[in-house]
Amino acid sequence: MSDTVTKLLLAALCALGGGCATEPWVKPYERQHLADPIMSFNRDPLSSAYGHHVYQVREGARGAEGGAGGGCGCN
Amino acid sequence: MAATRRAWAGLVLAAGLAQGAILPEERGDAMYHRYDGGGVTVDGPAVLVRKNFEETYSLNATYYVDNVSSASIDVITTGASPYGETRTEYSLGGDYLHDKSIIGIGYSNSDESDYTSDTWYFNVSQDFFGDLTTLTFGYSQSQDDVYQNGNPDFAGNIDRHNYRVGLSQVITPELILSLGYELVTDEGYLNNPYRSYRYLTNPQDPAAGYQFAQEVYPTTHTSDAAALRLMYYLNWRATVGASYRYYTDDWGIDGNTFALTYTHTLYDNWIFDIEYRYYEQSAANFYSDLFQTPSQDSKDYRGRDKELSNFNDQTLSLQLSYSRPVSYRFADRAALSMRWDRIWFDYEDFRNLEDTAAIPGEEPLYNFEADIYRLVFTLWY
Known part of the structure; x- marks a missing residue:
């Protein structure tokens, strides 16, 4: 019984740690669309960082946008 | 005139989140940006350069300038x-790739x-499950x-800490999902020292007018x-994107942000983007x-920044990019992008004090539009 529990715990730890080979449900040969630059959330890093900065200056919300600048000329 | 007390994460963080365990692509970007709206013009150049070494290390550097000219509603109506x-x-910044991790x-x-x-930041990302899942976390101070x-006698300071986690997940060969969370804490002088709130000269008689005093913030x-x-990838080589962000803070502001994007490729070299974004928030x-x-004392807070008020804004964005392979010395591809954004700001409890004939509290509500232009030249090498 304790052996079974130990195995289950090891399996859980293994999965959480990513140390075991997991069969990917999207195969490497199916990833050509995912690799297309237009699938990126951040295709133009400099331009989008500037956009986040503009919104941070003009809006009360902040954070979870993926990048930003600080200081401003915003009065 | 720095009024922002926002999270400072650094320009280079933008590409750090929601990416797998590959080093950022080697590229150089040069951008001209211009913001024009509400009596404020901000423009200037920006540069980003990324270079990788031995397929393990990556360095990046950015330079950014804002040239500000301001005659905003706050400046005009407070006599400044x-x-x-x-x-x-x-x-x-620098990145180090080891197996499926990037530090x-x-x-x-x-x-x-x-x-x-001044900001220091630290990010870690790790790929799991056949590289279909990427977990990131970061901290900056x-x-x-x-x-x-x-006013040479005045000086204040702020300590800020950002804690963020992110998860990027491949759902199908055409669909990627990304989750992000960020906690930001500030402590220090959070006012804008130039801004004022207004109060009635005689609370019993609004027609008697109002006065200004310096804001008092927590x-x-x-x-x-x-x-x-x-x-989501569409089979004619296009994508649709959607995003939602929820925001809340201990000043009483709750915000919601929605955005929809569509990206369309034309021939082999052109990319067209259109985006709509809606933002709303409640007042502090x-x-x-x-x-x-x-205000009666330092705990009797008073603020009249329109960024703390109840308002919404809407943005329409258009972008056109042209890229092509090149064979010039070290470069192997070049691109030119033009982007235009129009933002409509609509305030629900911030009034336009330029109408000096109105009884205080009955002035028209303020609104304005802003145009943003970006021109970006990129080289990949």
Whole structure:
């Protein structure tokens, strides 16, 4: 019984740690669309960082946008 | 005139989140940006350079300038003079790739005549499950110094901490999901030293007029933001994206942000993007367009920044990019992008004090539009 529990715990730890080979449900040969630059959330890093900065200056919300600048000329 | 007390994460963080265990692509970007709206013009150049070494290390550097000319509604209606100034920002960062992990560190500095900010940041990302899942977390710490032009006796400072986690997940061969959460805490002088609130001269008689006094803010601010983003590939080589962000803080502001994007490729070299974004927020609990009485002490908070008020804005964005292979020395591809954004701001409890004939509290509500232009030249090498 304790052996079974130990195995289950090891399996859980293994999965959480990513140390075991997991069969990917999207195969490497199916990833050509995912690799297309237009699938990126951040295709133009400099331009989008500037956009986040503009919104941070003009809006009360902040954070979870993926990048930003600080200081401003915003009065 | 630094009024922002926002999270400083550094320009280079933008690409750090929601990416797998590959080093950032080697590229150089040069951008001209311009913001024009509400009596404020901000423009300037920006540069980003990334270079990888031995397929294990990556360095990045950015340079960014804001040239500000301001005669905004706040400046005009409080009797201040229109002003101009320059903000300059530098950052330097590095990434180290080991197996399926990337560790990144960096430093940023922003400097203007009355505000400086120094930030250190640290990011880690790890791929799991056949590289279909990427977990990221990061931390940054900022030290800001606040000054007031024309008042050499004034100085304040701010300590800021950002904690963020992110998860990027491949759902199908055409669909990616991204989740992000960020906690930001500030402590220190969080006012804008130039801004004022207004209060009635005689609370019993609004027609008697109003007066201005310097704003009184809390000295701490903690916020939470959580975002969900989706990107879906369409079989004619196009994508649709959707995102939502929820924001809440201990000043009483709750915000919602929605965005939809569509990206379309034309022939082999052209990419066209269109985006619609909607943002709304509630007011801070110490915000009022017109207070009945002045502040009684340092805990009796008073704020009239329109960014603390109840408002919404909408953005329409169009972008056209042209890229092509090149064979010039070290470069192998080049691109030119043009982007235009129009933002409509609509305030629900911030009034336009340019109407001096109205009884205080009955002035028309303020609104304005802003245009943003970006021209970006990129080389990949």
